[in-house]
Amino acid sequence: MQGRHIAEARIGRVKRASAVSLDLARLGLDDEDLVVLAPQILELRDLTTLDLSGNRLTALPDSLGGLTALTTLHLSDNGLTALPDSLGGLTALTTLHLSGNGLTALPDWLGGLTALTTLDLSDNGLTALPDSLGGLTALTTLNLQNNGLRALPAGPGPRQSQMIMS
Secondary structure (H helix, E strand, O other), rough: HHHHHHHHHHHHHHHOOOOOOOOEEEEOOOOOOOOOOHHHHHHHHOOOEEEEEOOOOOOHHHHHHHOOOOEEEEEOOOOOOOHHHHHOOOOOOEEOOOOOOOOOOOOOHHOOOOOOOOOEOOOOOOOOOOOOHHHHOOOOOEEOOOOOOOOOOOOOOOOOOEEEEE
16 A cells, blocks of 8 residues: 555655646656546646555546547556546547456447557457447557457458457
């Protein structure tokens, strides 16, 4: 739990500094043992990269979808079993890492993130993918390794230059 308090202290310092106006584009809170996100993170509207991998997050706040400038979101190696619908509004995302969680199904809105070029879904419990993923035409890397997938989605599909499955 100590890591969580350290992260909140860092964000607290950022919030106080932002009274002058702080343009923070990247925030790395990976491996900080976080179980919840400090609310101040969700006020950093200019973030383009957010790394929350390697924590103990089991759920994400809906307000995370308000960080619409995000282009890279790392959520790997947490305990996520579902994704909030608000993340469907992160249409600027080009990179999304969701590996090593407990995801057994994906929301249809994921196929609406048409700017995605990299999607890592490895090491989850996925047995099927939504057909909406066929709309990810910019996708160049799709990692589906270590899932129980039986079929790929129908439709025109992404033009993957690298697809990793096993």
